[in-house]
Amino acid sequence: MFVEIIFIIIGNIFGSFFNVVGLRLPQNKPFINDRSQCPHCNHQLTWYELIPLLSYIFQGGKCRHCKVKISPMYPLVEVLTGALFAISYIQYGFSMELIISLLLVSMLVIIFVTDINYMLIPNKVLIFFLPFFIVLRIVEPLNPWWSSITGAITGFAVIAIIILVSRGGMGAGDMKLFAVLGIVLGLQQVLLAFFLSCVIGAVIGILLILLKRIDRKQPVPFGPYIVIGTLIAYFYGDSIVSWYLTNI
Numbered sequence: 001m002f003v004e005i006i007f008i009i010i011g012n013i014f015g016s017f018f019n020v021v022g023l024r025l026p027q028n029k030p031f032i033n034d035r036s037q038c039p040h041c042n043h044q045l046t047w048y049e050l051i052p053l054l055s056y057i058f059q060g061g062k063c064r065h066c067k068v069k070i071s072p073m074y075p076l077v078e079v080l081t082g083a084l085f086a087i088s089y090i091q092y093g094f095s096m097e098l099i100i101s102l103l104l105v106s107m108l109v110i111i112f113v114t115d116i117n118y119m120l121i122p123n124k125v126l127i128f129f130l131p132f133f134i135v136l137r138i139v140e141p142l143n144p145w146w147s148s149i150t151g152a153i154t155g156f157a158v159i160a161i162i163i164l165v166s167r168g169g170m171g172a173g174d175m176k177l178f179a180v181l182g183i184v185l186g187l188q189q190v191l192l193a194f195f196l197s198c199v200i201g202a203v204i205g206i207l208l209i210l211l212k213r214i215d216r217k218q219p220v221p222f223g224p225y226i227v228i229g230t231l232i233a234y235f236y237g238d239s240i241v242s243w244y245l246t247n248i
Helices: 002-027 054-058 073-092 096-118 123-139 147-166 172-210 223-247
Strands: none
Touching: 002 073, 002 096, 073 096, 073 223, 096 123, 096 172, 096 223, 123 172, 147 172, 172 223
C-alpha cells in the first residue's frame, strides 16, 4: 500500500500541473516559471493555495480573495491522475511498460482538460509525446511487434474515413490522436478503444439530451470519451477481448 500511496501523491501533483498545461497551452500562455493565479480576480496563489486537492478542500472550493467558486474540474483531474498513476503501478509494477503507462495517462489527462474546455486536441501535446512512444515501443514492443505500426495506420484511417463520410463528424485532432494511440495500444486495442469511445459517448450523449443538459444539435467534445475508452482498453483490453471470445 505504501508504494501505491506514493504514486497517488505523485499523480495528484502532476495532475495539478496537467490542469495548468491544459488550460494555458491552447491560449499560448506560459505554464512553466509563471505563477498560478485566480482566473477571476488574478490573485497570485501562495504555496499553500497550490497544494493539490487539499487547498481546494480547505478553501471550501472558493478563492479566498474574491470568494468566487473554483471549478470542481481542478480537484477532479488531480484525483483522477493520482488514481491512474496508482493503477499503472498496480498493473505493471516497476517495468518499462510502467513508463509507457504513466506517459499515456499524462497525455490523456492533458487532452481531457484541453478538449473539455476548448474542444481542442493541441498538436503540440501529440508531437511532444509521440517520440517517447515510438522509442519506448521499440524498446518494449507489442506482440507482434508490427501491431504498433498497423495500429497507428488503422487508428488514423478509421477516423479519416469517418471525417470524409460524415463531412466533419469528427475532428482532425481525433484522427491524429488515434494514430498516436495506435502506436501504444496496437491494432486490436486501438479498435477496442474506438468502439468503447463511441459506446460511452453515445450513452452519455443520450443521457445529457434526456436530462436537457445539451441540445441535439449542440457540438460536444469527443476527446473525454476517447480518453475513457482508451484507458479501459489499455488497462483491461485483454480481459475484455478474452471474455468476449469466450462468450460469443
